[in-house]
Each structure stands twice: as structure tokens, then as C-alpha cells.
Amino acid sequence: MSPAKGTLIVTALRATKLTRIAATTATATGAAAIALTTLGTGTAHAATDTGEQHKPLTVQAGPAEAVQKQADQIAQDAKKDKSDDAKSAGKAKSGKDAQLDGWIREARAIMDKHDIPGSYDGIKRNIIRESAGDPNAVNDWDVNAQKGTPSRGLLQVIQPTFDQYHVKGTPDKLTDPVANIVAACNYAADRYGSMDNVDSAY
Numbered sequence: 001m002s003p004a005k006g007t008l009i010v011t012a013l014r015a016t017k018l019t020r021i022a023a024t025t026a027t028a029t030g031a032a033a034i035a036l037t038t039l040g041t042g043t044a045h046a047a048t049d050t051g052e053q054h055k056p057l058t059v060q061a062g063p064a065e066a067v068q069k070q071a072d073q074i075a076q077d078a079k080k081d082k083s084d085d086a087k088s089a090g091k092a093k094s095g096k097d098a099q100l101d102g103w104i105r106e107a108r109a110i111m112d113k114h115d116i117p118g119s120y121d122g123i124k125r126n127i128i129r130e131s132a133g134d135p136n137a138v139n140d141w142d143v144n145a146q147k148g149t150p151s152r153g154l155l156q157v158i159q160p161t162f163d164q165y166h167v168k169g170t171p172d173k174l175t176d177p178v179a180n181i182v183a184a185c186n187y188a189a190d191r192y193g194s195m196d197n198v199d200s201a202y
Helices: 003-026 064-092 093-111 120-133 157-163 178-193
Strands: 035-038 043-047
Touching: 043 178, 093 120, 120 178, 157 178
Parallel strands: none
Antiparallel strands: 035 043
16 A cells, blocks of 8 residues: 555544544533534534524544544533523513512512411412412402402402401401412412412312
């Protein structure tokens, strides 16, 4: 075998190996359906089935350290993209969710002072079922509504129940979010042991 042919084979094998390293690294970072095309210039282009445009991934023949450095950079870029996506998702969380979270936490602080049981999850689960988180929700069709005392607020409490189980230190208003939660949990504790034990209309 001539030296020229030997050099060409080694170069071809090296380029193939580098392309595999790039493909493996890109796959490990979570890219889907990646197609790598090695051009004569030694540049591999990554494309996904999402139609997004990506910067060309340049793979140059060289020491293993250089290839490793490039692979590390790819992984670091992917990690940053994932972090940015998570931050965007957090910002996208609606103000309504954050507001509901605050009402529940404030109510639980008051409940703790008065030994009223009820976990965050148990309260939120019932709120979502009863009012979908709307403090001004009104049930104008059930038996209570027909009797002239419609259920209102986050946990759909009727006025007589609110008056009986209202906790001092909270506003004396049925539709006040915190007062509604605390009174409803006080009632549920008296009747069911805890709001956590309520899984349907109560």
C-alpha cells in the first residue's frame, strides 16, 4: 500500500469517527431525529423534524482533546437551552395560579393557629373541583340555590355555614378567598375530620 493511500484511509476513518462522536453527543443532549451529513469541508449539519434551524456543527479532525471540548460545548449549550425553557415555563404560569397558591398558604397559616386540619393538596384539590379557583363562583342551580342560599366562593360555602364556622381574624365576607377557605375547612373538620377527607360535594 502506498503512503498516499494509507493517509487517505486514516483521514477517512478519523472523519467517520468524529462524525459518530458528534452524532452520539447530540443525541445524548436530547435532540430528536437528528440527521448528520458530513461535507467535504468537515462540517456536519444537524437537522430535526421540528423544522427549527440550527447552527452547523463543525467537526474538525484533530486531537481527542479538541473533540472532547467540542462535545462538552454541545452538552453545555443543550443544558442552557433546557434551563431557558424551564424559566420561560415558570414565567408562563398564570397569575391566577400564583394568587390561589397565596390564598391557600395564608389560610393554612390561620388554620394552624386554630388547630384546623387540612393539607395544601387537600384544599387545592377541593377548590379546583368546587370553583376552578374562582373566588366569585356562585352555584345558582342546586338545592341550596333553590332555597335562596346559593353556595359561593372558592369552596362553595352557603352563608349559614359560613356564619357558623367563620374564624375570627379573617374577613367577615363569604367570598373573601382566605375567609372562605378557613370557614370551609373548619366545617369540613367538624363534619369529616378534615378537608383532606372530602372528595365530592360536601
